[in-house]
Amino acid sequence: MKFICILAALAAALWGQSAPESRHLKDLKQLTNGGQNAEAYWAPDGKRLVFQSTRPPHQCDQIYVMNADGSDQRMVSTGKGRTTCAYFLADNKHIVYGSTHEAGPACPTPPDRSKGYVWAVFPGFDIYLADDQGAIKKKLTTAPGYDAEATVNFKTRKIVYTSVSSGDIELWQMNSDGSSKKQITRREGYDGGAVFSRDGKQIVWRATDPNNAASMARYRELLKENLTEPMKMEIFISDGDGKNVRQLTKFGCAAFAPTFTPDGKRIVFSSNKHNCDGRLFELYMMNTNGTGLEQLTNLGGFASFPEFSPDGKTLVFSSDYKASSRYEFNIFTAGWVD
Numbered sequence: 001m002k003f004i005c006i007l008a009a010l011a012a013a014l015w016g017q018s019a020p021e022s023r024h025l026k027d028l029k030q031l032t033n034g035g036q037n038a039e040a041y042w043a044p045d046g047k048r049l050v051f052q053s054t055r056p057p058h059q060c061d062q063i064y065v066m067n068a069d070g071s072d073q074r075m076v077s078t079g080k081g082r083t084t085c086a087y088f089l090a091d092n093k094h095i096v097y098g099s100t101h102e103a104g105p106a107c108p109t110p111p112d113r114s115k116g117y118v119w120a121v122f123p124g125f126d127i128y129l130a131d132d133q134g135a136i137k138k139k140l141t142t143a144p145g146y147d148a149e150a151t152v153n154f155k156t157r158k159i160v161y162t163s164v165s166s167g168d169i170e171l172w173q174m175n176s177d178g179s180s181k182k183q184i185t186r187r188e189g190y191d192g193g194a195v196f197s198r199d200g201k202q203i204v205w206r207a208t209d210p211n212n213a214a215s216m217a218r219y220r221e222l223l224k225e226n227l228t229e230p231m232k233m234e235i236f237i238s239d240g241d242g243k244n245v246r247q248l249t250k251f252g253c254a255a256f257a258p259t260f261t262p263d264g265k266r267i268v269f270s271s272n273k274h275n276c277d278g279r280l281f282e283l284y285m286m287n288t289n290g291t292g293l294e295q296l297t298n299l300g301g302f303a304s305f306p307e308f309s310p311d312g313k314t315l316v317f318s319s320d321y322k323a324s325s326r327y328e329f330n331i332f333t334a335g336w337v338d
Contacts, residue, residue, distance in 0.1 A: 024285075024296050025315065025334040030322070031070030032330045036061070038318040039305045040331045042068075043088045044154050046310040048132075050076075050086040050095050051331055060107035063097050065132060068309075070331070076134035080105040082122065089176055090154040094131050096140065096176075098148030100124035111227055117279075118227045121146040121169065127161060129178070140178035141165075146226070152176065153196035154310075156240075160184075160203060162192035169228065171205060171242065184242025189219055190228050191236070193256055195307075197264040201240045202288070204267055206233040206256040209247070230254060235269055237288060248290035252276065257304045261338075262312035264288070268296065270304035283317060302329065312336065 031040075035055035042049060047068055052061040063077035063086045077083045081101035088095055100108055103124025111120040125148040129138040141147035143165035150161040163172045163183075171185040171194050185191045189208030196203055208219050215232040222228055231254045238245040248267070249255045253276035258269035268285045272278055274295070283296040283303050297303045299321045306317040316333045323329065 022296075022337075024337050026337055027335040029070075029333050030330055031066065031316075031333060032073070034324070034328060034330075036327060036329050037331050038329055039085060040316050040318065041087050041151070041307050042309050042316065044090055044092045044310060046314075048088075049316060049331070050088055050097075052083055052086060052097075063095070063099075065095075068314075068333070076130065076132060077101075078134075078136070081124065082107050084125070085149045085151070087150055087152045088132075089129075089152055090157050092132075094129060094137070096127055096129055096150045096152065096159060098125045098127050098150065100126075102126065102139075115222070115225075115227065116229065117231055118222060118229050121148075121164065121223075121226050121228055123164075123226055127159075127178075129176075138178060140174065141181075149192050149194070151195045153198075153200045155198065156196070156200035158196070158200065158240075160194045160196060162194070169223065171203070173242075184238075185245070187245075189216060190233070193258070195259050196240065197260040198262060199264060202237060202260065202264060203240055203242065204235065204237045204248075204258040204260060204288075206230075206258065207236045207247075208232065209234045209250070209252075212252070230256060231272075235267065237267070246289075248286065248288075249273075254281070257306065259307050260288075261285075262308050266292075268306045268308075268315070270306070308336065312338075 037053045040049045040051035050065050053064050054061050060082040063083045065076050066073040078101045084098045086095050086097035108122045111118050123145045125146050127140045127150050128136050130136045145164040147163045150159050157176045159174050169190045171191045172183050174181045191207045194205035233256050235249045235255045235258050251273040255271040258267050270281045272281050281302045286293045301320045303319040314333050315336050320329050
């Protein structure tokens with residue numbers, strides 16, 4: 001184990017030294033420093049990012065906005081409950097995010113780790129519309145159970161999100177005002193973390209492999225306790241309305257946080273396929289038919305939640321690269337070389 005840790009640290013150091021000369025990424029910049037910072041997503045004008053962070057005095061994630069260079073970081077959620085998955089609307093003035101603050105002001109109780117590495121799908125989560133100063137304007141979901149993981153297509157102004165309102169964890173769509181809700185996936189298993197292509201004609205997401213009997217049995221068992229297991233997920237793609245679903249990966253481990261390249265022809269995502277039973281995640285890229293797999297990072301730790309800037313020139317992602325403590329994650333940007 002010690003030898004593996006030494007190799008991982010060495011790999012991270014070497015990648016950091018060679019980042020400007022790497023095949024697709026250059027000019028690595030760290031935007032946050034300390035705490036647990038993740039899921040940073042661009043404003044439509046490319047000048048700001050919205051992200052979630054656990055930092056003092058809060059004990060669980062709250063939503064923050066910052067400039068694209070990391071300056072002017074400020075909280076825009078209520079400071080109560082737990083939040084997740086914030087995204088700008090097309091007007092550049094509003095955001096949507098998931099929050100449990102109406103279910104209670106305290107952080108929800110974390111899942112029991114004796115069940116393994118599991119994520120909680122807290123039933124108190126709903127999706128809220130707020131302005132970029134933090135004032136909540138509307139509650140967009142009201143169905144019982146988990147509603148979160150919302151992302152927005154700036155062209156069609158549609159929101160895709162994850163909900164258990166059907167009794168299973170499925171993908172849904174709605175308008176940016178919460179109207180016209182429609183379930184777009186209808187198969188047993190977790191479906192979540194979805195994003196649109198820029199033209200709105202495709203959706204990519206993470207899901208339980210329906211052909212993996214052990215994963216499906218585990219899914220059913222955990223769902224009864226509002227839990228899910230992220231270490232057995234694959235990447236799926238469909239048309240923008242949820243039709244023509246195809247499975248792109250069959251790694252048998254974790255693949256998640258997919259995003260389209262600006263041209264909509266490739267997908268960048270995070271996976272531990274090189275270390276299937278471990279927690280070392282790197283960024284990968286593949287074509288939208290699952291071919292042409294290419295590893296983008298070699299940080300030797302955790303790298304995930306990539307997204308391209310509106311002009312396609314910069315990739316933002318979260319990583320524990322150069323972290324000063326075990327559970328520190330920061331937001332990074334890198335210039336994109338296509």
